[in-house]
Amino acid sequence: MKQAFYVLTDFLEDPDFIRWVKHPDETQDAYWQQFLDAHPDKKPVVEMARQYILVFVEQTGQQQPTAAQSEMMRQYIQKHVQAEKEEKVTTPFTRTTGTTWGWLRMAASITLVISIGLGAYWYSQTQMVQPESYQQFKKANLAGTKEARNDTDKPLTVLLSDGSSVVLQPGSRLSYPDTFQQREVYLTGKAFFEIVKDPARPFLVYTHGIATKVLGTSFMVDAPESGEPIKVAVKTGRVAVYALDESASVRKKAADPELEGLVLTPNQSAEYSVESRRLVRMPDSGWVFTQPETQVVARQSFDFDETPVPEVFRTLEKAYGVHIVYDETMLGKCSLSASLMGQPFHDKLAVVCKALEAQYAIQGNQVTITGGQRCQ
Amino acid sequence: MASLHSSWSNSTDQQLWRSLREGDESAFTAIFERYHRTLYNYGSKLVTDSSLVEDAVQEVFIDVWRMRATLSEEIGSIKFYLYRSLRRRIHRMQGKYQTGSTIDELVDDDSTPTSGTEETTQIEQESRDLLSRRIQELLTHLPKRQVEALTLYYYDEFSVSEIAQLMDVNEKSVRNFIHRALTSLRQNRNWLIGSLLIFWLLCSL
Numbered sequence: 001m002k003q004a005f006y007v008l009t010d011f012l013e014d015p016d017f018i019r020w021v022k023h024p025d026e027t028q029d030a031y032w033q034q035f036l037d038a039h040p041d042k043k044p045v046v047e048m049a050r051q052y053i054l055v056f057v058e059q060t061g062q063q064q065p066t067a068a069q070s071e072m073m074r075q076y077i078q079k080h081v082q083a084e085k086e087e088k089v090t091t092p093f094t095r096t097t098g099t100t101w102g103w104l105r106m107a108a109s110i111t112l113v114i115s116i117g118l119g120a121y122w123y124s125q126t127q128m129v130q131p132e133s134y135q136q137f138k139k140a141n142l143a144g145t146k147e148a149r150n151d152t153d154k155p156l157t158v159l160l161s162d163g164s165s166v167v168l169q170p171g172s173r174l175s176y177p178d179t180f181q182q183r184e185v186y187l188t189g190k191a192f193f194e195i196v197k198d199p200a201r202p203f204l205v206y207t208h209g210i211a212t213k214v215l216g217t218s219f220m221v222d223a224p225e226s227g228e229p230i231k232v233a234v235k236t237g238r239v240a241v242y243a244l245d246e247s248a249s250v251r252k253k254a255a256d257p258e259l260e261g262l263v264l265t266p267n268q269s270a271e272y273s274v275e276s277r278r279l280v281r282m283p284d285s286g287w288v289f290t291q292p293e294t295q296v297v298a299r300q301s302f303d304f305d306e307t308p309v310p311e312v313f314r315t316l317e318k319a320y321g322v323h324i325v326y327d328e329t330m331l332g333k334c335s336l337s338a339s340l341m342g343q344p345f346h347d348k349l350a351v352v353c354k355a356l357e358a359q360y361a362i363q364g365n366q367v368t369i370t371g372g373q374r375c376q
Numbered sequence: 377m378a379s380l381h382s383s384w385s386n387s388t389d390q391q392l393w394r395s396l397r398e399g400d401e402s403a404f405t406a407i408f409e410r411y412h413r414t415l416y417n418y419g420s421k422l423v424t425d426s427s428l429v430e431d432a433v434q435e436v437f438i439d440v441w442r443m444r445a446t447l448s449e450e451i452g453s454i455k456f457y458l459y460r461s462l463r464r465r466i467h468r469m470q471g472k473y474q475t476g477s478t479i480d481e482l483v484d485d486d487s488t489p490t491s492g493t494e495e496t497t498q499i500e501q502e503s504r505d506l507l508s509r510r511i512q513e514l515l516t517h518l519p520k521r522q523v524e525a526l527t528l529y530y531y532d533e534f535s536v537s538e539i540a541q542l543m544d545v546n547e548k549s550v551r552n553f554i555h556r557a558l559t560s561l562r563q564n565r566n567w568l569i570g571s572l573l574i575f576w577l578l579c580s581l
Binding site: 015056073074211 | 387401403404408412413414416417420421426431432433434437438442504507508512515523526527529531533534535551554555558559561562
């Protein structure tokens with residue numbers, strides 16, 4: 001019987017022995033008992049081999065995911081499965097407005113935004129092919145991803161669940177989650193972003209080839225489907241621009257506060273060549289903001305000094321592509337002083353209404369102002 | 377994913393696979409719950425970056441769901457299928473096979489392993505605790521492929537022929553990986569017992 005010569009390693013390498021140690025049952029117990037009866041001198045070796053195997057199993061199986069990691073993977077996959085279902089029943093999207101919940105959140109963030117008053121202008125272009133960064137975005141945010149599309153010839157304002165606002169130019173579209181888990185959106189075309197300050201949750205904007213991270217600021221993106229270089233220009237505030245490679249972990253890299261991208265400050269811009277995949281800083285780009293083709297909301301300083309309220313509202317209407325309904329006999333003669341540059345649309349309205357002691361409500365692209373004190 | 381269907385808990389791979397191919401989401405969930413932990417454990421032996429392992433495990437399952445209609449009808453083992461997909465994906469994510477070390481290991485893959493017959497006659501009983509620490513220590517120093525083979529053999533209970541297919545080497549190489557790992561274990565044993573004894577002496581001073 002060959003087993004008579006068994007030494008430690010032989011036991012350790014024997015699949016039958018391993019199976020017995022790991023999943024003992026009566027048949028195997030009987031077999032090995034019989035073996036030990038026949039070879040009582042092997043008892044210590046068998047016991048030792050048994051210990052070794054149990055320790056091997058324990059030690060090689062120790063790197064299981066934590067419950068939190070499992071949950072993250074489960075959710076990520078779930079999002080994907082969910083999104084696949086939704087893709088099959090695509091609903092044409094026209095416009096979105098803030099939910100009650102969104103309003104509450106916005107209210108909480110107003111004071112921060114006002115005191116910081118960041119603003120940035122972002123100008124970029126992407127190309128027609130489904131870009132890999134879009135795939136990354138989709139993969140990460142599949143649950144309830146919406147697409148806002150501006151098929152009109154006027155600016156279209158999208159209000160995001162965190163209180164931030166995005167003004168989409170005609171022909172542009174924005175993919176964004178219904179409610180944010182990570183604050184991440186994907187843009188094709190031109191848009192002006194005004195982002196609620198939240199250092200704990202950076203806001204990431206993806207276009208083809210690059211991601212831009214903001215902690216709370218406003219900026220515009222222009223990403224026509226032409227394949228020309230992508231341009232990012234900052235008006236106020238600070239953004240970090242990252243070139244994306246094909247690694248699936250880029251999203252994590254950009255979200256990592258330790259990792260610095262190309263940091264842009266006011267009147268700086270960056271240009272990203274889709275072909276060479278190189279990101280270059282362009283100083284002195286302030287001129288971008290005075291160009292006539294630049295969208296109103298980005299050119300506008302929103303600096304009001306004893307400005308008549310009708311003019312303030314006209315400015316907001318033009319910039320955000322909304323219609324503001326208010327009582328002219330009540331508020332028509334009021335005037336306002338405020339510096340609202342870089343604040344999300346909600347916050348601008350909140351500041352204006354606070355000054356007028358009025359309230360506002362948004363429905364579709366109509367803003368209704370109620371209350372307020374009559375000015376003489 | 378739908379919540380775990382309790383009726384799947386006793387199902388065979390074959391039943392799960394058939395339902396998955398028909399687009400049954402609860403079968404997909406059951407497969408995920410059954411295998412994702414050990415799959416992640418295996419991935420961690422291939423690459424140390426845990427976020428890369430997470431990404432790869434997610435992608436493997438997403439692919440399974442996405443490709444469900446085109447998956448082959450017969451599956452020997454879902455586990456084997458998942459492990460092979462994960463290994464390929466991680467290697468793709470890493471870009472290139474890390475040359476150097478892999479080649480060094482491959483060079484003498486087919487050499488005959490040193491005979492195990494010079495087993496020491498006296499078997500000392502080691503405490504389970506000491507043994508655990510020793511093996512833990514050993515695993516951090518062994519070449520990656522030996523650890524991979526040990527994991528697949530002892531923890532995941534794949535056969536030598538399955539491991540050979542997974543690792544893309546012949547069966548003899550797999551036996552060598554395992555045998556070499558076991559041999560290093562024996563060789564480092566006395567040294568480790570000594571160092572632990574010194575540690576214990578210092579502590580008790």
